Amino acid sequence: MTQPGRPTISLGLKPDAPPPEIPCRRSGHLRRWAGRVYAGYLVLRTALLALSVLATSIVVTSLVGGLIESATTRLALGLGAAVVLPLVVRWRLRLVVSRRLQHRPRLGGVWFLVACNALTLLVLCLGFSDATGRAMRRRGDWFLGEADGWLPRRYRRSLATASGWMERFDLPPEAKVIAEAALPQDPPRPVYQEGKPLPPEQPTPLVAWFHPLLGPRAAPPNSATRFGAPRPGVRPRECELGHCGIDLVQREGSPVFAVLDGVVVQAVRNEAAGGIAGRFIRLSHKEGAAFTSYIHLRDLRSDLRVGTKVRGGEVIGTLGRTGCRQSGAHLHFALAVKHGGGVRYIDPEPLVAGWRLPTLAPGPLVAEGEPRGVGDVGRSSAPSSPSTPAPIILTSEEPEDLRPHRGAPEGREQAQIPTTVDVDEGI
Ligand SMILES: [Zn+2]
Numbered sequence: 001m002t003q004p005g006r007p008t009i010s011l012g013l014k015p016d017a018p019p020p021e022i023p024c025r026r027s028g029h030l031r032r033w034a035g036r037v038y039a040g041y042l043v044l045r046t047a048l049l050a051l052s053v054l055a056t057s058i059v060v061t062s063l064v065g066g067l068i069e070s071a072t073t074r075l076a077l078g079l080g081a082a083v084v085l086p087l088v089v090r091w092r093l094r095l096v097v098s099r100r101l102q103h104r105p106r107l108g109g110v111w112f113l114v115a116c117n118a119l120t121l122l123v124l125c126l127g128f129s130d131a132t133g134r135a136m137r138r139r140g141d142w143f144l145g146e147a148d149g150w151l152p153r154r155y156r157r158s159l160a161t162a163s164g165w166m167e168r169f170d171l172p173p174e175a176k177v178i179a180e181a182a183l184p185q186d187p188p189r190p191v192y193q194e195g196k197p198l199p200p201e202q203p204t205p206l207v208a209w210f211h212p213l214l215g216p217r218a219a220p221p222n223s224a225t226r227f228g229a230p231r232p233g234v235r236p237r238e239c240e241l242g243h244c245g246i247d248l249v250q251r252e253g254s255p256v257f258a259v260l261d262g263v264v265v266q267a268v269r270n271e272a273a274g275g276i277a278g279r280f281i282r283l284s285h286k287e288g289a290a291f292t293s294y295i296h297l298r299d300l301r302s303d304l305r306v307g308t309k310v311r312g313g314e315v316i317g318t319l320g321r322t323g324c325r326q327s328g329a330h331l332h333f334a335l336a337v338k339h340g341g342g343v344r345y346i347d348p349e350p351l352v353a354g355w356r357l358p359t360l361a362p363g364p365l366v367a368e369g370e371p372r373g374v375g376d377v378g379r380s381s382a383p384s385s386p387s388t389p390a391p392i393i394l395t396s397e398e399p400e401d402l403r404p405h406r407g408a409p410e411g412r413e414q415a416q417i418p419t420t421v422d423v424d425e426g427i
Pocket of ligand 1 (some may be wrong): 243245246247331332333427
């Protein structure tokens with residue numbers, strides 16, 4: 001506005017006219033770069049949001065998966081913790097701050113969600129690393145089902161690494177007793193193992209045990225085959241939703257080995273009598289301090305009966321699918337330790353990973369009456385000669401002298417099996 005009586009100096013420009021456009025190639029270049037940086041920021045923000053929501057959902061669904069079987073409920077809880085909970089917290093926080101300071105804070109929604117999820121993951125993965133690691137190992141891939149493509153395999157490998165960092169696996173006190181008893185005074189001297197001294201730099205009791213199958217070593221393939229997976233019926237509490245062991249997959253007919261010195265407390269050759277367990281064998285170790293079960297066997301070694309002593313690393317039968325309704329051939333392996341007046345199942349997966357692989361001595365595995373080689377272990381079924389070890393005879397039929405005693409308590413070892421534990425549970 002001009003004041004009256006004061007001369008105005010005109011520069012030849014209209015007062016409201018826009019400033020002249022000065023051509024500048026540099027500013028256009030900068031604008032393009034600014035656009036790219038902003039687009040990159042948006043992509044990063046979206047990726048961080050998706051990643052944090054996904055990671056939190058997987059961790060939370062894995063943790064609640066030990067108690068909740070329904071996939072829909074698990075998913076709802078996972079998304080609730082990753083999305084709904086942070087949004088509710090944000091809404092409440094804004095309300096409180098605006099009341100106290102008379103100012104409504106902005107609290108950017110996306111970054112708030114990312115920060116909340118990062119905090120949740122930090123608390124669960126660092127504060128409760130053992131429980132979270134265990135849950136991730138057992139159920140971190142639950143949403144994949146039995147998918148077995150390249151991507152699921154990569155995901156499961158990453159999951160195993162991540163849960164391995166978090167989970168600190170310690171032997172339960174009951175299992176420590178038998179593990180410590182096995183070393184160093186009484187290391188197992190297996191019949192079918194070429195004696196290899198335990199490396200002095202690894203005096204861990206785990207290597208005193210044997211893997212129940214020949215190599216290559218393989219973990220349970222998916223969440224349905226791991227410890228605690230959903231199974232119908234009444235189940236011991238420590239087995240979470242039901243599966244009281246692990247399912248290890250190898251070719252049908254592969255030899256199955258005793259994992260430690262023990263005594264046979266149950267040997268069921270009659271498939272019908274075994275029910276959903278089919279043919280199975282159960283061993284007692286260290287005078288009933290622990291029990292191992294080998295279920296769904298195709299054949300059992302012919303000389304095994306209640307009271308027979310076996311050494312760690314001995315062949316006790318062959319892998320099969322007896323008692324299985326739908327699944328293929330696999331070994332259901334269970335480990336239980338004496339606990340109070342009964343037994344308590346423990347997850348054998350971390351233990352099995354540390355056990356040494358057994359080897360077969362030369363000599364055939366043959367079915368009684370009809371010689372039958374085990375092709376998958378690369379051995380001929382030639383008849384034995386005085387210079388070669390005697391063949392391991394396998395049978396599917398129960399010997400006559402055992403039939404009247406089936407299912408009845410027999411001997412001192414049999415009496416030690418708690419009656420509250422049924423072998424049909426959680427298979
Ligand atoms: Zn099983």
